[in-house]
Amino acid sequence: MYDIYEFLLRFYKEAFLPPYEYKEIINQFFDVGIRSLSIISLTGFITGMVFTKQSRSSLAEFGATSWLPSLMAIAIIRALAPLVTALIVAGKVGSHIGAELGSMKVTEQIEAMEVSSTNPFKFLVVSRILATTCILPVLAAYMGLVGMLGAYVNVHLHEETSFTTFFQAAFVRISFVDIGVLVFKSAVYGFTIGFAGCFNGYYADHGTVGVGRAANTSVVVSMFLIFIEEMLIVQLVNSYLH
Amino acid sequence: MATETTQTAFKKPTVTIDRGNAVISLREVHKSFGDIAVLKGVDLDVFKGENLVVLGRSGSGKSVLIKIIVGLLLPDRGTVRVLGCDVDKLDTRTLQQLRSKIGFSFQSSALYDGMNVRANLEFPLVRNKRNLTRKEIDEAVAQVLGDVGLSQTINQMPSELSGGQKKRIGIARTLILHPDIMLYDEPTAGLDPVTSEEINALINKVQKRYNSGAVIITHDLTCARFTGDRIVMLADGKFIRQGSFDEVFPSDDTRVQDFYNYNFITKA
Numbered sequence: 001m002y003d004i005y006e007f008l009l010r011f012y013k014e015a016f017l018p019p020y021e022y023k024e025i026i027n028q029f030f031d032v033g034i035r036s037l038s039i040i041s042l043t044g045f046i047t048g049m050v051f052t053k054q055s056r057s058s059l060a061e062f063g064a065t066s067w068l069p070s071l072m073a074i075a076i077i078r079a080l081a082p083l084v085t086a087l088i089v090a091g092k093v094g095s096h097i098g099a100e101l102g103s104m105k106v107t108e109q110i111e112a113m114e115v116s117s118t119n120p121f122k123f124l125v126v127s128r129i130l131a132t133t134c135i136l137p138v139l140a141a142y143m144g145l146v147g148m149l150g151a152y153v154n155v156h157l158h159e160e161t162s163f164t165t166f167f168q169a170a171f172v173r174i175s176f177v178d179i180g181v182l183v184f185k186s187a188v189y190g191f192t193i194g195f196a197g198c199f200n201g202y203y204a205d206h207g208t209v210g211v212g213r214a215a216n217t218s219v220v221v222s223m224f225l226i227f228i229e230e231m232l233i234v235q236l237v238n239s240y241l242h
Numbered sequence: 243m244a245t246e247t248t249q250t251a252f253k254k255p256t257v258t259i260d261r262g263n264a265v266i267s268l269r270e271v272h273k274s275f276g277d278i279a280v281l282k283g284v285d286l287d288v289f290k291g292e293n294l295v296v297l298g299r300s301g302s303g304k305s306v307l308i309k310i311i312v313g314l315l316l317p318d319r320g321t322v323r324v325l326g327c328d329v330d331k332l333d334t335r336t337l338q339q340l341r342s343k344i345g346f347s348f349q350s351s352a353l354y355d356g357m358n359v360r361a362n363l364e365f366p367l368v369r370n371k372r373n374l375t376r377k378e379i380d381e382a383v384a385q386v387l388g389d390v391g392l393s394q395t396i397n398q399m400p401s402e403l404s405g406g407q408k409k410r411i412g413i414a415r416t417l418i419l420h421p422d423i424m425l426y427d428e429p430t431a432g433l434d435p436v437t438s439e440e441i442n443a444l445i446n447k448v449q450k451r452y453n454s455g456a457v458i459i460t461h462d463l464t465c466a467r468f469t470g471d472r473i474v475m476l477a478d479g480k481f482i483r484q485g486s487f488d489e490v491f492p493s494d495d496t497r498v499q500d501f502y503n504y505n506f507i508t509k510a
Binding site for chain 2: 100103104107108109111112113114115116117118119
């Protein structure tokens with residue numbers, strides 16, 4: 001626990017003190033974003049379609065299929081988009097960060113960086129954590145839109161609902177608070193993914209076994225923490241904002 | 243300034259060593275890991291233009307010694323002066339400035355896997371000299387690649403290079419900043435005899451061209467004999483012998499004898 005505390009403290013210190021690694025942060029920002037974009041598009045669209053299909057029969061029993069757009073918007077924007085995005089990024093990017101830093105550690109690349117007069121913590125760790133923290137809200141918002149598109153396609157296949165009508169009905173129940181919560185939740189998940197990946201990778205040892213363990217632990221720990229955080233944030237939001 | 247010209251045996255080229263100018267100076271350096279004392283009061287001077295070889299068995303503390311010199315590890319006791327600075331007393335920024343004058347060639351080469359050869363070589367340059375133009379960077383990269391004889395690999399990834407090529411690119415990466423001190427950690431480990439000889443020749447070429455003081459950590463006696471102006475032998479946490487190769491070997495000390503015999507019997 002002390003190592004985690006020390007790592008966290010060092011992160012805040014290095015993140016706020018100059019010099020700043022702008023170029024590497026932007027590189028990581030695009031790297032993380034681009035690496036996740038295709039899978040997020042696919043899963044977002046399928047999630048929207050399938051969730052709409054599954055919900056339709058239940059709402060139809062009460063003659064409430066007209067509520068489908070707003071139900072989908074609430075489910076996707078408030079819960080599914082940030083959570084599913086975070087789980088996908090944890091699996092794809094978190095494991096990559098853990099393995100990458102782990103292999104750099106065991107092959108002395110981090111030490112090589114240090115003797116090249118570069119602060120490896122700032123260059124490797126701070127840039128990755130900031131990148132995942134900043135990119136996840138963008139990816140979650142994107143997934144929300146793609147998910148809603150999937151929902152629209154399903155609705156359109158059953159009823160002749162126009163694009164405009166669907167989205168007007170969908171967003172009538174969505175407020176700025178919901179968007180704000182999506183951004184906040186996603187940023188927290190992004191930080192968790194980046195932090196877990198960097199911490200496990202940076203302290204990897206025992207050769208290639210350690211690299212595998214770092215990648216694995218990064219994913220397991222970040223997914224576990226994401227669910228805990230989801231539960232806490234939902235409790236807080238429901239208590240104070242909704 | 244007390245300078246001397248030496249011509250050691252075994253094809254070692256003539257070099258000029260400035261005996262009045264110690265670029266590295268260690269006094270009573272102690273280092274332990276838990277209960278295991280690795281260094282027990284080590285004294286060492288390395289002079290400008292000199293190749294100093296540190297011989298010793300695996301686990302004898304050779305790598306710990308050069309990591310202490312470059313500030314990657316701190317000594318428990320003793321003083322470490324490098325280019326006139328007490329390494330263990332420097333703040334982060336000053337230590338980084340000092341490190342830009344030290345080239346460290348890692349045992350594993352430690353090339354950045356995600357970057358090609360060009361990016362690997364540019365990395366220390368752009369990090370330390372931020373106002374260089376693209377043309378100056380390209381020229382510096384071309385020059386060091388030429389020095390190590392690997393100009394054709396400029397766009398290759400580290401995974402596409404052989405072990406010997408990786409070592410040479412690793413050395414080129416350290417040379418790009420024209421260091422005053424070179425530290426080589428097991429430069430010939432894991433290489434075939436022909437490639438080892440090429441690396442030895444490169445170490446001598448670097449010494450002559452850049453006039454840098456160097457510490458070469460090795461357990462390869464051929465490397466020691468071919469590259470070293472002076473040899474020290476580390477055993478049981480202390481230097482037990484020092485001098486030229488012919489002064490260190492043979493010796494009555496069984497630790498030195500065993501090391502010598504094992505090396506040559508293995509090669510035979």
